[in-house]
Amino acid sequence: xxxxxxNRGGGVRSGKGVRSDRGDGERVSWLRRFANAFRVWTVAVVxxxxxxxxxxxxxxxxxxxxxxxxxxxGVASKDAPExxxxxxxxxxxxxxxxxxELKGRDTGSPEEKVAAEYLARELTDxxxxxxxxxxxxxxPFDFKGSPAHNVVxxxxxxxxVLREEWIVVGAHFDHLxxxxxxxxxxxxxxxxxxxxxxxxxxxxxxxxxxxxxxILFCFFTGExxxxxxxxHFLNTSPVPKxxxxxxxxxxxxxxxxxxxxxxxxxxxxxxxxxxxxxxxxRVGLKAVFDHPEWTYQSxxxxxxxxxxxxxxxxxxxxxxxxxxxxxxEKTNQDQMERVSRLMLVVVQNLADAPRRPAWREGGVEAAxxxxx
Numbered sequence: 001x002x003x004x005x006x007n008r009g010g011g012v013r014s015g016k017g018v019r020s021d022r023g024d025g026e027r028v029s030w031l032r033r034f035a036n037a038f039r040v041w042t043v044a045v046v047x048x049x050x051x052x053x054x055x056x057x058x059x060x061x062x063x064x065x066x067x068x069x070x071x072x073x074g075v076a077s078k079d080a081p082e083x084x085x086x087x088x089x090x091x092x093x094x095x096x097x098x099x100x101e102l103k104g105r106d107t108g109s110p111e112e113k114v115a116a117e118y119l120a121r122e123l124t125d126x127x128x129x130x131x132x133x134x135x136x137x138x139x140p141f142d143f144k145g146s147p148a149h150n151v152v153x154x155x156x157x158x159x160x161v162l163r164e165e166w167i168v169v170g171a172h173f174d175h176l177x178x179x180x181x182x183x184x185x186x187x188x189x190x191x192x193x194x195x196x197x198x199x200x201x202x203x204x205x206x207x208x209x210x211x212x213x214x215i216l217f218c219f220f221t222g223e224x225x226x227x228x229x230x231x232h233f234l235n236t237s238p239v240p241k242x243x244x245x246x247x248x249x250x251x252x253x254x255x256x257x258x259x260x261x262x263x264x265x266x267x268x269x270x271x272x273x274x275x276x277x278x279x280x281x282r283v284g285l286k287a288v289f290d291h292p293e294w295t296y297q298s299x300x301x302x303x304x305x306x307x308x309x310x311x312x313x314x315x316x317x318x319x320x321x322x323x324x325x326x327x328x329e330k331t332n333q334d335q336m337e338r339v340s341r342l343m344l345v346v347v348q349n350l351a352d353a354p355r356r357p358a359w360r361e362g363g364v365e366a367a368x369x370x371x372x
Contacts, residue, residue: 081207081208081344081348082203083207084202084203085344086202089198089202090199090336090337090340091195091331093122093198093199094191094195094254094328094336097186097187097194097195098187098191098328099185100183102114102115103177103178103183104175104177104184104185105174106176107222107224107225108143108144108146108147108221109177111177112149112173112221113147115173116151116173119151120136120137120138120151122198123137123151126198126201126202126205126206128201129153130152131154131239134152134238137151139151139233141236148221148229150218150232151173151218152233153201154215155205155210155211155215156214157210158210162213163212163213163214164214165213165214165243166215166243167213167215167216167244167245167247167350167351168215168216168218168303169200169201169216169343169347170197170220170230170299171194171218171249172193172222172298172299173191173219174186174223174229175224176322182324183324185326185327187328187330187331188252188253188326189251190223190250192252192336193250193251193252193253193313193314194219194250196250196253196336196343197217197219197250197343198217199340200340200343200344201215204344204348208348211347211352213245213350213352215347215351216239216244218233220233220299223298223299230299230302231302234302241306245350246309246310246350246356246357247300247310248311248313248346249298249299249300249310249311249312249313250340251313252315252321253339254331254332254336255315255316255318255330255331256315256316258286259284260285260286260288261285261286261288261313261314261315261338261342262287262288262289262291262313262314263289263311264289264290264291264294264300264311265295265304265310265311265312267360268304268310269357269358270358271357272357273289275346275349276342278345278349282342282345283338283341283342284338285338285339285342294314298314307359308359309357309359313339315335
């Protein structure tokens with residue numbers, strides 16, 4: 001920190017001391033200036049220590065933090081927008097979507113529409129806009145005679161050429177609904193992934209300068225019914241399929257106590273593994289590249305089938321998977337925060353890379369057994 005005037009001395013530096021031709025009054029004035037400068041320096045050191053501690057606290061996942069960077073008017077630096085991921089907001093989304101009144105958000109149900117409207121409000125309140133030529137973030141379509149709903153918003157890139165290329169970041173918000181009088185709340189599957197994508201979108205919108213490429217944040221219904229929402233989206237895409245350069249999918253990201261995240265899809269692009277590994281190290285996660293059979297078992301498959309490189313982030317199955325016991329209090333907030341931060345770092349890297357991700361032919365060797 002600079003002091004006013006920029007010159008803290010006033011005398012001529014000579015060896016270890018300071019020589020002055022001034023009288024006693026001037027010497028006292030010089031000493032006062034020195035004391036004032038020392039106090040300013042002390043305050044600066046203490047302030048820097050507090051900021052460093054706050055940053056480390058945020059990285060530990062113990063509390064949400066959006067650390068402002070100097071010279072950016074209170075907006076977090078592009079070097080660390082992942083610190084804007086808000087753990088309390090993640091939990092609020094999970095609790096809202098998995099509450100009993102939404103009856104498990106079955107595709108085409110009135111409760112699914114309520115969930116879609118909640119997502120649209122959260123995203124527009126964060127300053128995100130509908131895709132090109134759309135008047136609303138909500139995309140209704142027919143599902144077996146009932147209206148179903150996707151929710152899609154975008155964040156435009158600022159590069160005059162690369163902004164016409166798009167990365168899809170998605171999560172499905174539907175679940176199994178109500179069966180035999182029991183509600184299947186779907187907290188981990190997949191209110192957790194939805195929460196992560198909402199807060200990733202919010203952080204990129206609020207806490208970082210514009211990216212070079214554009215982003216579509218997609219919240220699909222109908223994943224549990226055969227990917228009907230993601231299929232409808234891609235078949236009616238607001239941007240040409242040829243300009244969708246990658247797809248990231250978050251499906252079940254909260255139920256792990258070992259800071260491990262399973263990642264599928266690195267085989268679809270040679271550059272992906274290094275990007276994920278670097279991001280995981282940055283946010284304190286262990287990325288495990290396994291379960292190639294999951295290639296076929298969530299919405300990313302729809303993009304994979306169109307030869308669009310993808311990355312899927314998820315945890316292992318657990319005893320509450322597809323059970324009425326998949327409830328919000330069992331989610332791990334720290335895990336959700338870290339996975340959301342990882343997704344943000346990966347999105348940022350891919351969006352600002354000089355070249356689009358290159359599809360790798362024959363990169364995925366998947367097993368036959370589906371995830372039931």
